[in-house]
Amino acid sequence: MRIIAGEWRGRPLVAPKGETTRPTADRTREALFSMLASRLGTFEGLHVLDLFAGSGALGLEALSRGAAEVLFVEQDRPALDALRQNVEKLGAGKRAVVKQGSVLALGIPSRAYHVAMMDPPYGTGAGGVAMDKLARLGWFAPGALVSVETAKNEQLEMPGFALEVVRDHGKARLHLFRFEGTAA
Numbered sequence: 001m002r003i004i005a006g007e008w009r010g011r012p013l014v015a016p017k018g019e020t021t022r023p024t025a026d027r028t029r030e031a032l033f034s035m036l037a038s039r040l041g042t043f044e045g046l047h048v049l050d051l052f053a054g055s056g057a058l059g060l061e062a063l064s065r066g067a068a069e070v071l072f073v074e075q076d077r078p079a080l081d082a083l084r085q086n087v088e089k090l091g092a093g094k095r096a097v098v099k100q101g102s103v104l105a106l107g108i109p110s111r112a113y114h115v116a117m118m119d120p121p122y123g124t125g126a127g128g129v130a131m132d133k134l135a136r137l138g139w140f141a142p143g144a145l146v147s148v149e150t151a152k153n154e155q156l157e158m159p160g161f162a163l164e165v166v167r168d169h170g171k172a173r174l175h176l177f178r179f180e181g182t183a184a
Contacts, residue, residue, distance in 0.1 A: 001057055004030050006064030008090050015055055016082040028169040032147055033061060035165060035176050036115065039145060043067045049116040049139065051103045051130060056083040056096075058117040063092050071113070072098045073106065103130045112141035122151035131158050131177070140179040148175045 001013040004026065040046070044066040050059030051073050059070035072087075074080050080100055087096045099106075103118070104126070116139070120126035127148035134140065145164075148156055152173045157163065161177035168174075 001026060001055065003057075003061055003064045003090075004033065006061070006066065008060070008064040011064075011090060013055055013057055013060065014082045014085045014089070016076070016079040028149070028172050028174065029057060029061060031167055031169050032058070032117070032149075032174055032176075033065070035167070035174070036145060036147070037065075039164070039176075040115070043115075046114040047071075047111060047141075049073070049113045051116060051118045052120040052126070053083055053098075054079045054119060056086050056098075058119065059096070060086055060090060060092060062115065062117075063090075063095055067095070067115075069095050069097065072096060073101065073103050074098070075100065075102050104133060106134065106137070106139070108137055109139045112144070113139055114141050114144055116140060116144060116146045118147065119149045123154065127175075128156055128158060131161065135160055135179065135181055140181070142179065142181070144179040146177045146179060148177070149173070150175065 003011045043062050045068045048062045048067045048070045053072040053074040056072050059072050063070050118127045150173050152168050156175045160181045164176045166175050
């Protein structure tokens with residue numbers, strides 16, 4: 001795994017030990033950021049969520065491309081260790097906030113976020129549950145982009161979100177939504 005573009009382009013990332021976490025493949029991450037960049041233009045100044053963060057590869061890619069801040073949420077201990085190593089190795093500490101715990105346990109946010117990227121365990125439905133809960137709590141800014149990676153055979157539709165695009169990459173399926181509601 002490596003950072004694809006931006007300030008830290010080409011820098012390697014540490015993957016979590018064990019089989020619990022399934023890091024997003026470089027090609028899948030590249031496709032996701034291409035879809036996001038075509039809609040956003042730039043990540044400059046954006047506040048981003050990396051949920052079910054694993055190694056933090058998605059959020060660190062956003063920081064490398066100029067995001068103002070990324071909130072990483074992860075509960076698995078080996079993944080948290082790898083995430084913290086990656087944040088430290090890249091010197092991202094001032095713009096990276098790492099929260100240990102379940103995405104589904106998040107409460108009221110201090111701000112609404114422009115982009116949310118989720119890579120929940122395949123086949124659990126956790127991405128849809130998280131989108132619904134976080135939307136009700138005000139985590140997404142009006143028009144926020146929300147990506148959810150699922151297994152290739154999974155479909156995801158969410159009230160309050162417009163499905164912009166679905167792309168298959170290997171065993172993964174990327175769903176990109178635009179939040180149609182307003183922040184709480």
